[in-house]
Amino acid sequence: MTNCFRLGSFFVLLASTLHAQGEISPVAPGVPLRHVMTAESFGLADGPAWDGWALTVADPKAEKAERYVPSQKAWLAGPKKGRKFSASFYNHGRLYYSDNAGGKIFYREERSQDEVQVSAEDLAQDKTRRPNDLTVDRSGGVYYTLTRAGQVVYVPSGGELRVVADDAETANGLILSPDESILYVAEYVPKNILAYDVGPDGSLSNRRVFAKMDDGQPDLKGADGMSIDRAGNVYCAGPEDIWVWAPDGQLLDRIAVPERPINCTFGGTDLRDLYISGFGGLYLQRMRISGVSPQPPAQWHPEKAKSQPSVAVPDGVEPHLDLTYASYGTRDMLADIFVPPGDGPHPVAIILHGGGWHSGDKMKFRAMGLELARRGYVTMAVAYRLSGEAKFPANIHDCHAAVRYIRAHAADYRADADRIGVVGGSAGAHLAGLLATTADVEALHGDGGNPGASSAVHAAVVMSGPMQIATGSVAERSLMKENKKPNAIWLFGGNVEEKADLYRLADAHEHISAATPPILFQYGGAEDPSKVDPSVNKLKSLGIATKVLSHYEGGKHGCWNRHPWFMPMVEDIDAWFQEHL
DSSP states (O other): OOOOOOSSSSOEEOOOOOOGGGOOOSBOTTOOEEEEEEGGGOSOOOOEEEOSSOEEEEETTTTEEEEEETTTTEEEEOSOSSSOEEEEEEETTEEEEEETTTTEEEEEETTOOOOEEEEEOOTTTOTTOOEEEEEEOTTSOEEEEETTTTEEEEEOTTSOOEEEEOOOTTEEEEEEOTTSSEEEEEETTTTEEEEEEEOTTSOEEEEEEEEEOOOSOTTOOOOOOEEEBTTOOEEEEOSSEEEEEOTTSOEEEEEEOSSOEEEEEEESTTSOEEEEEETTEEEEEEBSSOBOOOOOOSSOOHHHHTTSOOOSOOTTOEEEEEEEEEEETTEEEEEEEEEOSSSOOEEEEEEEOOSTTTSOOGGGGHHHHHHHHHTTOEEEEEOOOOTTTOOTTHHHHHHHHHHHHHHHTGGGGTEEEEEEEEEEETHHHHHHHHHHHOTTOGGGTOSSSOTTSOOOOSEEEEESOOSOSSSSHHHHHHTOSSOSOOHHHHHHSSOTTTTHHHHHHTOHHHHOOTTOOOEEEEEETTSOGGGGHHHHHHHHHTTOOEEEEEEETTOOTTGGGSTTTHHHHHHHHHHHHHHHO
16 A cells, blocks of 8 residues: 655645534644545545554455554554455454454454454345444443444344344444443434443443434435544544534534545544544544543553553452543543452542643553552542643542542442542642642632532652642743643643743642641652652641652653552552551
8 A cells, every 4th residue: 555644735624613502622723634645545444443553444445454553654464355344443452343245343452463253244144234333342342333234233242242223224333432321323324323322231222313414415425434532522424524513412513524534533642633534545633632542451462561560450359430420511520440359448549640631541540540459449540631621720620529529429439538549640640739739729629529528638649740830840841932742831721921820729839738638759760859859848847748759760750650660659659558548
């Protein structure tokens, strides 16, 4: 396949932006649609999937699926050619494929060429039963559509396939909501988007029309492939545009594409690149809001396991994934809670991920949440709003709401509401410090729910994150003209001079008081721990327990999620919480 990667030289089209009922489009403002690969590079670019570093593109006309690596501008071979792949999907470390002509769904494990069959339709009996699009749930169950039969099929992990809906006319694209409580299905010909409630066993009920592609052109067919972002906004390829609806069905935007789009998916290192496949080839639209992170594999590949801590759920630990801990209108905030064995009540560890306030996800701390749960903590890995979606103080509002939720629902998770700690890394460390110091700062508490519960924590761990925001390196970098990653400007909407009040409000150091709980600071051995000296000195002057640990030899920023530093750092967190919770 010829590499025709272009940075907009072939075609540039600004995405149109609609603001339905005051809603804000998730399209990144001022960033044009970019033509990545021309139509000549494909027979037909169809259902794409992002696996963390490469984009798989199904090509039913050329009878192949290949993988594009943006960092190398190169293509890699996919499964054996000669099959009409209509879609692909990545989850659990597996690339799933829909073999339309062969009537099969199969997957390939990471770094493996072996194919594992999920299902096979009997096309000899009924040629209408050709799988079209597919999506995979958190348990490893697969949903796929049979367009001509008007059906949705579900195959639970290790189970037998069954038809879960037979009332979707020309069923085409489909996608699950972020909490997997709703399955959206596109009806190709009437151009409706259906919504079904998802049962614990994968069953579907309560069919309803979620949205219509009311473009005023009834002769144009084509409600096609679908995707979704972490805010629950639903995306669907139409005859001319990618349509985007809010979770309540309100139209947010239509992303005009020069030639008919077929499907779309989120990709890129921060999952904010919306890849659009279709008759014009492959396009990319930068978004404000990222896509939904996939579930990790139950076990890492042996090579990856050398550096990546285990994400296998320990025996006896109960996972509660994608629970809604706060809501703001149609926006539901999700968290993963892991409950250790035993009656409890157990101490709680709130876990806040990093990513410069603009990227990252609760998945990044899955390993730490599981390891602390194995040690007897109820852990809560929190997904908070990133700066592309909402400016400060939205993220700290979410953190306070998470504490209120676990305190209000302590009995549900065998948690001790009087022993709650927080740990965060990098940007999450800043939020952990700010959360710990602002139990009485109502401006930072927000209205995400459970207003009668306190959001105070009893101990904190700040890993390589800033306490000072209004002064120090964060403020200084916000004033730099050549700042390639102006994270603070993205978060606050301006530099420290333009948004001085917000910078001060976000300054955990300034909020330190006699009511502040004990704080442990952790730094990799290759980092400079002196950055927190002012906060350490202030805590000590108030008689508050504090400590700085940086004996993690050779550890760089982010080492807390990698071997050989992971276990020593968790052990120190455990010791700190045992002493102060």
